[in-house]
Amino acid sequence: MEKPLLIIGNRNYSSWSLRAWLLLKAFNVDFDEQLVELFHPSARPTLETHSPTGKVPILVYGEKDNKVTVWDTLAIAMHVNEYFTDIDIWTGTDKPNTETRNNNQSRINSAYCQSIVAEMHSGLTGIRNEMPMNIRATAKIQPSSACLADITRIEDIFDDCLKGRSADSFLFGDFTAADVFFAPVVLRLQTYADASNIALQPMTKQYCQTMLNHPHIQAWQQSALTETRIIEEDEAGEIMSIAGVLANNHSF
Known part of the structure; x- marks a missing residue:
């Protein structure tokens, strides 16, 4: 599986970003991260490129027709559980068990x-x-x-x-x-x-x-x-x- 990119907002304020970041870290997902400034014009190009809602966090991977975009924290959690981790996020136990x-x-x-x-x-x-x-x-x-x-x-x-x-x-x-x-x-x-x-x-x-x-x-x-x-x-x-x-x- 290709390494995903997680786009997050300011760590001091962005609770939704914390959730997505912590989920990936805690369940051993290898990912890159990109921080954009909340409520700042500099964030607009990145958000317009990747997010239909203009909000963070966003999880993206793949190119062109194969690009996968997940833009809601709960959706990111479910997607990560399906495709990126061997640990079941709802129980904390190994899936093969x-x-x-x-x-x-x-x-x-x-x-x-x-x-x-x-x-x-x-x-x-x-x-x-x-x-x-x-x-x-x-x-x-x-x-x-x-x-x-x-x-x-x-x-x-x-x-x-x-x-x-x-x-x-x-x-x-x-x-x-x-x-x-x-x-x-x-x-x-x-x-x-x-x-x-x-x-x-x-x-x-x-x-x-x-x-x-x-x-x-x-x-x-x-x-x-x-x-x-x-x-x-x-x-x-x-x-x-x-x-x-x-x-x-x-x-x-």
């Missing part, structure tokens, strides 16, 4: 994983709108009831998945697409929860720390902290502190 795949518990976990990934992909708009991903910032907001309801729902998901598992477990034990799709939530909570006096359940804090310890999450965050562009559309709340290269150049 037919005994595991035919196990009823595996089917239950796969169905649950697919359901919460779809729920995250299509809903939970309160937390999305009020807590945009902003990795370098610590910020205080006044969350609405819709945002708090989303956090409660997310905590219920985490609790249901993690109960009875080890303290450093991912949502289904092995790393799956569910961890990929909830990764930006973890980074959102890191930015806003403590500064906004949003009390999180111990299980949520435990899972967030497990994700923040993941080497690919740490690599993405370190790259985000080297970025200098500020996108006002993705800045929210009262900025309490800034990390990274902008730390000494920001007035509060």
